Amino acid sequence: MGFREYRIGSIMFGVALATSMVVTIYMPGLDISNTTATATALEKQLTYGKVAGFDYGDPFLHGDDKPIKVILKKDPKTGATIDETVAYVFKPGTSLPSGLVHEHINGAAIQALSVSLGKTDQVSVEAGGVYLVEKSVKDGVETPYIELASVTRGWTIDATLKAADQEILAGSGKVMFIREGCWWCHTLLPEQTHDWQSFGRPPMLGDFNGESPTTFGSDRKAPDLLHVGSRNSSKEWMMMHFFNPRLVQPHSIMPRYDYLWGGVDKKGNNIDLAKWDEEFDAYRDGSRVYPPEVPEYADNSEIRYLIDYVLDLK
Ligand code: HEC
Numbered sequence: 001m002g003f004r005e006y007r008i009g010s011i012m013f014g015v016a017l018a019t020s021m022v023v024t025i026y027m028p029g030l031d032i033s034n035t036t037a038t039a040t041a042l043e044k045q046l047t048y049g050k051v052a053g054f055d056y057g058d059p060f061l062h063g064d065d066k067p068i069k070v071i072l073k074k075d076p077k078t079g080a081t082i083d084e085t086v087a088y089v090f091k092p093g094t095s096l097p098s099g100l101v102h103e104h105i106n107g108a109a110i111q112a113l114s115v116s117l118g119k120t121d122q123v124s125v126e127a128g129g130v131y132l133v134e135k136s137v138k139d140g141v142e143t144p145y146i147e148l149a150s151v152t153r154g155w156t157i158d159a160t161l162k163a164a165d166q167e168i169l170a171g172s173g174k175v176m177f178i179r180e181g182c183w184w185c186h187t188l189l190p191e192q193t194h195d196w197q198s199f200g201r202p203p204m205l206g207d208f209n210g211e212s213p214t215t216f217g218s219d220r221k222a223p224d225l226l227h228v229g230s231r232n233s234s235k236e237w238m239m240m241h242f243f244n245p246r247l248v249q250p251h252s253i254m255p256r257y258d259y260l261w262g263g264v265d266k267k268g269n270n271i272d273l274a275k276w277d278e279e280f281d282a283y284r285d286g287s288r289v290y291p292p293e294v295p296e297y298a299d300n301s302e303i304r305y306l307i308d309y310v311l312d313l314k
Helices: 003-033 039-048 106-117 158-163 170-178 195-199 236-244 273-284 302-312
Strands: 068-074 081-090 129-138 141-147 164-168
Touching: 039 106, 039 129, 039 141, 039 170, 068 158, 068 170, 081 158, 106 129, 106 141, 129 158, 158 164, 170 302, 236 302
Parallel strands: none
Antiparallel strands: 068 081, 068 164, 081 129, 129 141
16 A cells, blocks of 8 residues: 555655756756856967866876967067967867857857957868957947957967967966866855955856866865966966975965976976975074075976966966
8 A cells, every 4th residue: 555655755756856957957057058158268268278177188187289378469470569469379280179169159149250250160170270369349249259360360370489478388287287186275266255355356157168177176275266376476486385385385284296397497407306305394493594496397397387377367
């Protein structure tokens, strides 16, 4: 006789489970897929390239296959002085971000402008390309879009890299951030509370179109980093802090990341960690006046990627 009750119970359970699935998974999905990307989302797509994190193309998370963000102060084609411009260089073969591959990711207005003004229908992985984020007015609303400058302005990859004032390897750096587990302690998500007085503006829904993974963080044991590059833009401070956080914050619980230097300094000389530690201990117990110097990192070291990423978080 108990059978009937079991049946009612399992139907009730099924209905409750299905309803909660619809409310928590399906309905937010509708909201997100109707959200138009912000300029921030477009900049992130072009900075980080294809999915930045575990990927079959880079299973050991070396930060391969990422675009180079450059700062330009002169036109790569004509050499004329221009206002400071950020461009994104995808060398031939660099995988494209989802916003350039899937038409629906950024929203209809952005997609239309990117094709009509930005010529992004001529995108090619084999040829690579130089991209910009531009703005125009569509239906009375200021709308950002992606421009393929190699087509619209004749900016070749080589000329753009040569004209660049600075190369920022933040795409590879995001992979380091994920691989090293920085998100165990740090969030990239100031909340809509008084939180933003210390950590800056909370992100908007449209800031995340096409980004995966988002590195929001799990829970916060350390300062939020979403805008850290705005409050601290010192490469030297970052170098010291990553080499040994206790060098600049005596009671920091943050681990050392000295191994990201890859064992050598900028000149290719081996780094003697044991000697450095000995000198640091001497500094801490007062038998030495100055702390030991932190070695300058090599241009293609993993710490360079990570510092580029952190300073790029504005
Ligand atoms: C065990 C927790 C922990 C982990 C893991 C960790 N951090 Fe930190 N981090 C801290 C704490 C605590 C502070 C604040 C004290 C200090 O400056 O050291 C901090 C400070 C910082 C700051 C300065 C923040 C500011 O507001 O100026 C940066 C930048 C930073 N961490 C980046 C990183 C990156 C990148 C990683 C991964 C490679 C990382 N951290 C991993 C705990 C952590």
